[in-house]
Structure formats: structure tokens, C-alpha cells
Amino acid sequence: MSQAELLTRSPTSAQMRIALQHYIDAINARDTDAVVALYADGATIEDPVGSPAIQGREAIAAFYAKVVPLGLKLRMVAPARGSHGNAAAMAFEVDAPAAGGGRSIVRVIDVMTFDAEGKFTSMRAFWAPDDMAAG
Amino acid sequence: MSQAELLTRSPTSAQMRIALQHYIDAINARDTDAVVALYADGATIEDPVGSPAIQGREAIAAFYAKVVPLGLKLRMVAPARGSHGNAAAMAFEVDAPAAGGGRSIVRVIDVMTFDAEGKFTSMRAFWAPDDMAAG
Numbered sequence: 489m490s491q492a493e494l495l496t497r498s499p500t501s502a503q504m505r506i507a508l509q510h511y512i513d514a515i516n517a518r519d520t521d522a523v524v525a526l527y528a529d530g531a532t533i534e535d536p537v538g539s540p541a542i543q544g545r546e547a548i549a550a551f552y553a554k555v556v557p558l559g560l561k562l563r564m565v566a567p568a569r570g571s572h573g574n575a576a577a578m579a580f581e582v583d584a585p586a587a588g589g590g591r592s593i594v595r596v597i598d599v600m601t602f603d604a605e606g607k608f609t610s611m612r613a614f615w616a617p618d619d620m621a622a623g
Numbered sequence: 624m625s626q627a628e629l630l631t632r633s634p635t636s637a638q639m640r641i642a643l644q645h646y647i648d649a650i651n652a653r654d655t656d657a658v659v660a661l662y663a664d665g666a667t668i669e670d671p672v673g674s675p676a677i678q679g680r681e682a683i684a685a686f687y688a689k690v691v692p693l694g695l696k697l698r699m700v701a702p703a704r705g706s707h708g709n710a711a712a713m714a715f716e717v718d719a720p721a722a723g724g725g726r727s728i729v730r731v732i733d734v735m736t737f738d739a740e741g742k743f744t745s746m747r748a749f750w751a752p753d754d755m756a757a758g
Contacts (some may be wrong), residue, residue: 498673501751525754535742538633538708565701566714569732570751573673577732579701579714596731597712599749614712614734616636616705 499606501570506599507606508568510579520556524549528607535613560584574609575601577615591623634741636705642741643703643713643733654690663742671749691706695719709744710736718758726758 499507507526514522527548535551542551560581568578577592577599586592597614634642644663649657662683669676670686677686696718703713712734721727732749 499751529732537706537710567730569714569730569749569754571672571749572751575672575749576710577714577734579704579712579732588711595702595704597714597734599712599732599734614704614706614710616707616711618636619702619704 498574499602499604501576502575503606504570504600504602505568505578506607507602508576508600509564510560511600511608512564512578512580515556515560515562518556519558520549520552523552523556527611528603528605528609531608532610533613536616537610537612553584554555558585574603575599586623593621593623595619595621606616632739633709634737634739636711636753638741639705639709639711639735639737640703642737642743643711643735644699646735646743647697647699647713647715650691650697653691653694655684655687656689658691660686661743662746663738663744666743667745668748670746671751672747672749693720709738710734721758728756728758730754730756 511523513527529545530543531542531548532543532546533551542548562580564578564580566579568576570576577597579597582594582596584592584594594615599612600608601610603609635649640734646658646661662680664680666683667676668676668686679681694701697715699713699715701714701734703711712732714732717731719727719729731748734747735743736745740743
């Protein structure tokens, strides 16, 4: 495959769904390196949507180094959706330690875009303060 | 409220979730005018994501004039998610007449952005050919 073909190629929806499941599994396994490795260089994260985005491998590694050790449990609530382009989306719940002890559930939809190699070039997480409930 | 305040104001996540439910209900009721009325002037639709977007009330009205009379049945599969900005997302299933007779189920995630009045300024629908199954 030529460089030009590679640059314009999108992963299939099946490949994007597998990458989303790897993301869920890596967070549940508390494997920060595996999570960060799913991202392309220069990728962006906007989590939650409406907050300033972060960019680049170093910022992304720092983000997950804070988040992953919390011991989150992520569970898709429906099959991930593909698209007719280089993007996919999934609805999931995050079972997280609550600030005051116990657990809380956060309802989230993530949208990822992908490069030709199937790495995430962006992640946007849709959740509001009132998407949280006691677990 | 001043014009400047209105322009920078976002609807609450609760308001955005209600608008998403109105969208589902209006399509299920085959009320094309009610669906189109949820959109702001100049809004864009990209359905499916990866296809050319359409823009403006006339194009949006033509789009739903084709889609709504099909008799689709939409059902959210999880509560709609808000954000910390002017966007919200929902995972749902579309029960639609299949090309060869019978019904098919299409799994979709829609992402909408909103103006200060709670009208949709954009809709992007994530679904791939392999997000369809026999109903």
C-alpha cells in the first residue's frame, strides 16, 4: 500500500469497535500504558465535552496516570456504533469511587476518531454533572 | 438578559435531554414539522457521520420529509448524556422497514449541539452498515 493510500484509508467499523473494547478492557485492567498506546501522537482529549482539550502523548499519559489508578470499572451498555468515516461512538457506564466513600455511576458516551492505523486521533467524552448517580 | 449573555449561554443538560426525547417522540409520531422545528436556522446534519453534511432549514425539511413517513420507531437504549458545554448525545435503536420486507434494527448514537434557545445547531449520526441487523 502506498503512503497516499495509507493516509486516506480509514479503519473498518469492525476494527474501530475492537479498539473501543480494548480501551474499556485496558482501563478495567488498570493498564495505563495500554490505554495510552491506543492513541496516535498528537491526539486530543476533551473530557468532559465543554472543558479545555488536552493534546499530545505526554498530556494524555498524564491524564490517564491520574484516572486509571482510581480503579474505575467501565461497562458498555450497548454495542459500539461505527460510521461511514473514521469515527465511532460508544455508550458506557463508569463505576467509580465516590468522593465521600462508596461508589458512583457516571453515564458517558465517548466519540473517537481514528487514523489509518486504527489509533485514536481524538476522544470526546459526553457527560454532565447530572449524569452521575450513587452506585 | 443581554444579547451578549444570551449568545454565550448554553441550555442545561436537563433541557438538552428533554429536546432529545422530543426528537424521538416526534419521529415516532410521524410529525415531520415537529422534528424540523427542533432545529435552528442554518443547522447542519451529517447522517451517517462520514457522508456529506446538509445545511439549512429547507434541506433539513427535505431530509425528514423522506425519513419520517417511513414509519420508524426509535427507542433510547440508555439515558441521554449531557456535557459541560452545549452538546448532548444519545444511544438508540431504530426499528425500520427493511428493503426486502420485514423490519431491520439500526443501532445509532446521535450527537447534537444546541443554541441558547435549546434548538439543534447540528446533528451527527454514528452508524455503520454493520450496525444494522434483522429486526
